[in-house]
Amino acid sequence: MLKRFTVAALLAAALGSAAPAGSAERPITPDDVARGEYLVAVMSCGDCHTPGHFFGKPDMTKYLGGSDVGFAIPGLGYFYGPNLTPDDETGLGTWSTAEIVTAMRTGVRPDGRVLAPAMPWMSFARLTDDDAFAISAYLKSLPPIDNKAPPPAGWNETPPAPYQQVTMPPAR
Numbered sequence: 001m002l003k004r005f006t007v008a009a010l011l012a013a014a015l016g017s018a019a020p021a022g023s024a025e026r027p028i029t030p031d032d033v034a035r036g037e038y039l040v041a042v043m044s045c046g047d048c049h050t051p052g053h054f055f056g057k058p059d060m061t062k063y064l065g066g067s068d069v070g071f072a073i074p075g076l077g078y079f080y081g082p083n084l085t086p087d088d089e090t091g092l093g094t095w096s097t098a099e100i101v102t103a104m105r106t107g108v109r110p111d112g113r114v115l116a117p118a119m120p121w122m123s124f125a126r127l128t129d130d131d132a133f134a135i136s137a138y139l140k141s142l143p144p145i146d147n148k149a150p151p152p153a154g155w156n157e158t159p160p161a162p163y164q165q166v167t168m169p170p171a172r
């Protein structure tokens with residue numbers, strides 16, 4: 001075990017520090033995709049990222065294709081779970097796996113905006129490198145769905161679509 005760790009550490013040192021741990025791009029294997037599918041199911045990503053879910057009728061033809069019901073966070077705004085499928089226009093098609101990992105674990109999108117805590121990234125910060133990579137690999141493997149979730153709106157703006165207001169439990 002110790003030996004394996006040492007080899008990995010040496011390898012990491014030799015490869016340099018181009019990318020932070022866990023965000024390195026590497027080829028996606030079928031095992032990554034299978035592990036990611038499992039994690040996405042048990043972590044309930046589909047609840048907040050699939051249309052119809054909060055009306056009790058998730059549209060599984062648009063699984064992970066973006067929610068039609070947002071979360072109102074007093075003082076902050078209204079936030080809708082975006083399309084997580086690799087559609088270039090409406091989803092994560094142009095995001096790298098590393099960018100998806102960073103958004104999931106730190107809340108930071110490629111454009112620098114920090115995701116609202118309705119997206120439980122504070123909890124997801126504890127994902128291991130391998131699991132975070134597997135989730136992004138699975139998302140990349142999905143068929144792209146052309147579906148734009150409503151954009152976020154500020155607290156003083158008119159919300160673009162229905163929303164629910166809940167007090168989010170703290171991250172554990």
Ligand code: HEC
Binds near residue numbers: 040043046120135
């Ligand atoms: C409780 C609801 C909820 C759950 C569960 C959830 N998300 Fe989210 N997620 C959101 C919301 C709401 C946003 C948008 C927040 C914002 O715009 O600030 C979001 C944003 C994102 C984003 C950024 C996308 C973009 O275009 O900006 C990614 C990536 C993401 N979620 C991935 C996931 C993954 C993967 C899972 C499961 C492991 C997951 N989410 C589980 C609610 C959720």
